[in-house]
Amino acid sequence: MLNQEESRKDLGFGTKITSEQSRLINKDGSFNVRRVGDSSLNSVNWYHRLITFKWTKFLGLVFLFYFILNLIFASLYLLIGVEYLEGISNDHQQHPFWEAFFFSAQTLTTVGYGRISPTGFWTNAVAAFEALVGLLLIALATGLLYGRFSRSVPRIRFSGHALIAPYLDINGLMFRIIHERDSELIDLDVEMTLSCLDVLPSGAKTRKYYPLELERSHVNYFPLNWTIVHPITEESPLHNATAKSLNETDAEFLIIIRATDETFMQQVHARYSYHHEEILWGAKFEPMFDTSAQGNIAVRVSDIDRHRSASLNT
Known part of the structure; x- marks a missing residue:
């Protein structure tokens, strides 16, 4: 039978933590616990991270991801050949890479102004895949924004x-x-x-x-x-x-x-x-x-x- 000492409330920290001058709870309310030896996939909860990030960090990460993704697709269009992007003109004195970059941004967000259009199988295939990625990312971003705004955080x-x-x-x-x-x-x-x-x-x-x-x-x-x-x-x-x-x-x-x-x-x-x-x-x-x-x-x-x-x- 457990005696009174053994049945005391331990809050989940256990009784074996005996290191002195070490807090159990940090000043920001987080637990002073660091998990080691776990896989990186298990240790990182991306949804939780993106929901709890500060707004400046969250928006900075979104813009960085958006910029890098458009760089990747613009490079693919250039690799296939800029001549397969019909409508690119030199009248604007803009480098073909940036023409491909902004075409990628329009495709990713499904805006599609219509000035530039893909021709050829591979260019159309990349554009179709990018449109699918854009739809999925817009749905994901919408869910994250809703989660951030609907999350009640006491101060x-x-x-x-x-x-x-x-x-x-x-x-x-x-x-x-x-x-x-x-x-x-x-x-x-x-x-x-x-x-x-x-x-x-x-x-x-x-x-x-x-x-x-x-x-x-x-x-x-x-x-x-x-x-x-x-x-x-x-x-x-x-x-x-x-x-x-x-x-x-x-x-x-x-x-x-x-x-x-x-x-x-x-x-x-x-x-x-x-x-x-x-x-x-x-x-x-x-x-x-x-x-x-x-x-x-x-x-x-x-x-x-x-x-x-x-x-x-x-």
Whole structure:
């Protein structure tokens, strides 16, 4: 029968990760895991990559692929013979290669202005194949664009540090979040787990995970900022913890937030973590919103990290 220690929640990282000063979750929310020994085809998910690329990188890749593809087909037309492209004229003082290049672009996109037309079997065969490739690529690009626009991505911003601050008549571990997009998030749930190393009687190290009870783990609406607090009671794993003890156990606080995007009515999530050196002791967050004379509430997003010194309760 499993004892209480063996049945603790491990979040999927396991207990064998004992390297110190190494994060489990990176600052951007990605897992600090690198797969090795797998084939390149299995390790690269092109659809996922193209959906999650930044827009500048995605558009740059599309234009580069479009340019290279037209270079290839233009070279094929020149290899067959430019004389088989009827309508090419020297009146425009344009090199035959560029005439073939722009004919390729018109064929690939099925525009077909009609000034230049292919003659001969091989030229027509290449043009027919290019038109087929163009139709497939247009369908693929349409799907990718739809996937990018229909993908709901929350922009939940976390405070740069988590604080050990006075809370009621005790102390608490707290951090602050805010949604940077205009779209609304509803029904937010948050979980926080302490990951730390523990030394077994044999002297071997193992990683343990302790769920941290929160003052409030669910809110219905999220129009302002939210300060998430773990009260450090006598039952808390952080009771009697110090900055030195967190460093010695390589403590990391793992956070996952689940919510519903009201615009897309899709469930979204965000991951984050605070390593032990990102915990500030004896500090308290400053308010980041105020009410104007017209009754509107102004939230200063840039003040999410603003804090001041505060004496801890003893």
